């Protein structure tokens with residue numbers, strides 16, 4: 001099938017079964033599920049088409065990248081800086097955020113871990129943090145998501161071994177390639193220290209020359225991102241259509257339904273209609289779209305009768321931690337290799353996971369890391385320190401050349417005052433406010449200390465970084481799901497309370513952030529919600545003939 005047959009310019013006047021806004025982890029996965037079930041699906045994506053003849057670059061972050069908006073978009077990066085205020089001051093920086101087919105997953109590092117069962121009952125591990133708006137439990141249990149985790153693991157071709165402490169992952173995981181001698185030694189050493197390492201769960205094909213791309217588009221397309229795993233099959237095998245360079249501006253809703261979606265393309269504003277609208281513009285932009293969709297019926301924005309749209313913004317914290325191996329064994333082998341959850345919950349407190357980062361320590365990666373750290377400081381510091389970066393990068397790369405770099409991910413909690421705020425004068429039409437709490441700082445420090453103590457007998461351990469270790473790439477929570485319309489935006493099926501045909505499937509729906517990577521949970525839930533929507537459409541529309549013999553994919 002030629003590209004032109006699925007890339008369309010005109011959405012037509014007939015209503016689609018489903019319009020999906022955003023082609024990231026949530027949108028592409030849900031749209032794929034609906035398209036393969038025979039539904040007429042149209043994807044609307046703000047960014048460019050990154051398949052076909054697109055030049056995908058070297059698969060890693062370059063030090064002096066061209067940061068002009070069009071150049072950023074062409075590399076799948078969000079074009080404009082994000083503006084906001086955190087406990088560290090006013091910030092303006094290029095957030096780790098993707099745009100275009102595959103959304104942020106086209107840049108991600110494909111670590112596809114499940115949340116643990118305890119993540120679905122988040123309040124129990126934070127009894128004293130009473131100002132956090134943390135629910136006792138998610139509206140769905142881990143067991144309800146398990147079959148969808150298995151399908152997501154198959155769809156995203158995840159390899160790894162089960163976490164021996166929690167048993168998460170099993171037959172749906174593929175066998176990972178053999179460890180490098182250095183990482184095998186680390187694995188054995190961690191086990192000898194009484195820890196429970198396992199092979200990290202990752203979505204790479206490991207084709208010859210695989211760089212386990214993170215932070216950049218994968219040139220070999222061996223990374224399982226939502227663009228190649230879900231969106232492209234939906235388009236090429238299941239008849240879905242796609243409009244790129246298409247910015248959705250607002251949802252126009254009556255009392256209880258979205259009537260049409262307003263978008264801008266090529267400088268022109270147009271509308272499209274659908275029986276169901278699936279919103280998946282990511283946890284920064286989805287709430288903005290809802291808050292901007294005001295009308296007489298929805299003075300505070302569509303789906304915002306609770307006043308919670310945009311609130312409870314969560315971002316993990318995390319440290320890069322360099323671990324010196326016991327010997328100078330070869331590092332040739334997979335890079336995102338190890339993970340352990342021994343301190344996921346510790347002394348009754350939820351901390352989080354510890355996992356290989358997947359970078360080799362070289363001046364380029366150190367420089368990129370330092371530059372990002374500085375960008376999050378107030379601008380004066382950036383100007384004063386940037387001339388020293390190159391020297392620091394070379395020294396750092398030399399000093400840590402044989403070290404393995406691992407990272408922590410620490411659960412962040414939801415607070416109503418951490419939020420997205422529309423601001424037409426800001427670069428993206430929005431700003432964010434985020435308070436880095438003492439509780440998060442304390443748990444972050446506790447995990448550092450526990451790891452240093454646990455690994456200390458066999459290894460030298462260095463914490464790299466500052467206290468400003470917010471992970472802006474793991475944004476979530478700004479349209480939480482729950483059973484009570486007064487305390488949540490979405491119901492247990494991710495349908496907006498009070499809007500019968502609107503679903504949100506990106507990371508916005510998380511009522512708590514868990515202590516590990518978010519993407520597999522977004523994908524598993526999107527498959528679940530796709531199934532629900534299909535069932536509801538079946539009640540409204542004539543069932544397509546092909547549905548009888550539907551094979552299980554993923």
Ligand SMILES: Cc1cc2nc3c(=O)[nH]c(=O)nc-3n(C[C@H](O)[C@H](O)[C@H](O)COP(=O)(O)OP(=O)(O)OC[C@H]3O[C@@H](n4cnc5c(N)ncnc54)[C@H](O)[C@@H]3O)c2cc1C
Nearest residue numbers: 022024026046096103104109110111248473506507517519
């Ligand atoms: C460098 C990096 C590494 C990461 N590594 C990992 C990892 O290893 N494991 C993991 O689990 N997570 C990782 N993450 C996080 C992960 O990528 C995100 O959590 C996940 O992709 C979010 O999916 P989403 O569906 O919520 O939104 P997104 O993937 O951000 O998708 C949103 C889409 O909506 C589009 N959009 C936005 N506004 C509009 C609009 N108005 N109209 C139309 N379209 C719009 C955007 O262009 C985008 O395509 C990483 C992130 C980064 C940046």
